[in-house]
Amino acid sequence: MSTLGQLAVEFVQHDLAEQRRKRATLRHPKRYLEEGYELPWAFRLIMLNAPLMKLPRHSLWLLLGSSLVSSVALGENPLVTNIFTADPSGRVFDGRLYVYASHDLPDATYWDMVDWRLLSTADLVKWKDHGSIFRVQDFAWATRWAWAPDCVRANGKYYLFLPADRTKIGVAVGDKPEGPFKDAIGKPLIDGTSTTKAGPEPIDPAVLQDDDGQAYLYFGCRQPKVVKLRPSLTELDGELHTVSFLNAQGKPVPLAAPGNDPVLPEGYGEAPFVFKRAGKYYFVYSDGWAPTATQVYAIGDHPMGPFTYAGKVMEHAASVTQHGSVVQFKGKWYVLYHTSELSNGNSFRRSVCIDELTFDANGRINTVTPTPKGPAPAAAGQGSK
Numbered sequence: 001m002s003t004l005g006q007l008a009v010e011f012v013q014h015d016l017a018e019q020r021r022k023r024a025t026l027r028h029p030k031r032y033l034e035e036g037y038e039l040p041w042a043f044r045l046i047m048l049n050a051p052l053m054k055l056p057r058h059s060l061w062l063l064l065g066s067s068l069v070s071s072v073a074l075g076e077n078p079l080v081t082n083i084f085t086a087d088p089s090g091r092v093f094d095g096r097l098y099v100y101a102s103h104d105l106p107d108a109t110y111w112d113m114v115d116w117r118l119l120s121t122a123d124l125v126k127w128k129d130h131g132s133i134f135r136v137q138d139f140a141w142a143t144r145w146a147w148a149p150d151c152v153r154a155n156g157k158y159y160l161f162l163p164a165d166r167t168k169i170g171v172a173v174g175d176k177p178e179g180p181f182k183d184a185i186g187k188p189l190i191d192g193t194s195t196t197k198a199g200p201e202p203i204d205p206a207v208l209q210d211d212d213g214q215a216y217l218y219f220g221c222r223q224p225k226v227v228k229l230r231p232s233l234t235e236l237d238g239e240l241h242t243v244s245f246l247n248a249q250g251k252p253v254p255l256a257a258p259g260n261d262p263v264l265p266e267g268y269g270e271a272p273f274v275f276k277r278a279g280k281y282y283f284v285y286s287d288g289w290a291p292t293a294t295q296v297y298a299i300g301d302h303p304m305g306p307f308t309y310a311g312k313v314m315e316h317a318a319s320v321t322q323h324g325s326v327v328q329f330k331g332k333w334y335v336l337y338h339t340s341e342l343s344n345g346n347s348f349r350r351s352v353c354i355d356e357l358t359f360d361a362n363g364r365i366n367t368v369t370p371t372p373k374g375p376a377p378a379a380a381g382q383g384s385k
């Protein structure tokens with residue numbers, strides 16, 4: 001059986017066992033304590049699953065207490081614990097860090113997400129939950145799978161790039177970072193059902209806005225794609241290209257065939273995110289779904305590539321999927337990612353986390369180790385970006 005096949009079997013087995021265990025747990029609050037969760041985490045999980053429980057009247061006080069615990073931002077990982085969030089894209093608008101995220105369902109047994117969420121902060125301590133900012137049903141042409149989002153500002157507006165149906169990418173536009181957003185063009189911007197050039201799985205859109213104003217859209221699972229965007233950000237400017245990666249020895253890294261895992265450690269899995277620092281383009285991506293998979297990066301001199309593998313952005317985060325972004329905020333750099341720790345290892349119920357990221361003197365990323373504590377608060381006086 002292929003590695004992917006084994007992974008699928010393991011997934012299903014793990015999930016069935018997990019579902020049985022969770023079904024028993026969900027209906028009995030005290031099981032959370034028996035399972036060894038610390039009190040605040042048990043409160044948060046009880047709150048998350050409250051609709052599924054039959055609770056005696058006095059437990060309303062318990063819920064009230066737990067909701068207070070859930071809504072108070074503790075400045076630690078994960079960012080929020082009252083909902084599951086994933087695939088974070090961090091963007092800074094007017095001195096505030098916005099995190100656009102997928103929204104895993106509390107009882108998910110697949111990545112069956114239906115809407116996207118937004119969190120924001122001014123200090124990395126207090127996180128505001130802006131709620132649901134767009135639903136897959138808001139695209140008339142999409143039906144399911146509200147996966148990894150991105151959002152950029154241009155033309156005085158905010159453009160949300162959103163994948164759906166595992167085959168299409170749409171764009172929604174709004175006047176504020178939190179929307180309201182509406183479908184900008186009434187059809188997919190990328191449609192893998194009508195062109196093979198979009199690759200086997202056109203998901204995970206991410207936009208780079210270069211210093212000269214040119215915007216590039218990256219996307220794709222197993223095959224990384226890039227296309228220029230016109231200034232409207234709602235039209236493609238030219239052909240779709242496959243991004244090429246070189247290994248540390250300068251040799252081309254083969255792409256993963258559909259259904260196969262990428263070549264570790266340089267091979268491309270999914271979750272592209274490109275940022276620019278000191279004139280270099282850093283292409284961050286997931287190197288797959290292996291137990292050692294993580295966010296890695298490659299460096300290039302041009303946004304279209306090629307990019308040369310440069311190492312790990314961070315150590316493996318506790319999740320089958322590795323997906324995140326790198327953002328500069330108030331003078332420091334941060335990596336956003338997700339883990340499945342809050343759901344006790346269920347990779348369909350993930351939680352967004354953040355940690356500080358630093359570079360060495362040669363511009364290499366010092367590999368980040370995920371922490372439960374998260375970064376220090378961002379000081380008011382720290383840089384303006």
Ligand code: FUB
Pocket residue numbers: 086087102111147148203204270271321322323
């Ligand atoms: O959230 C659904 C999918 O899982 C994303 O599109 C992938 O990048 C992985 O994180």
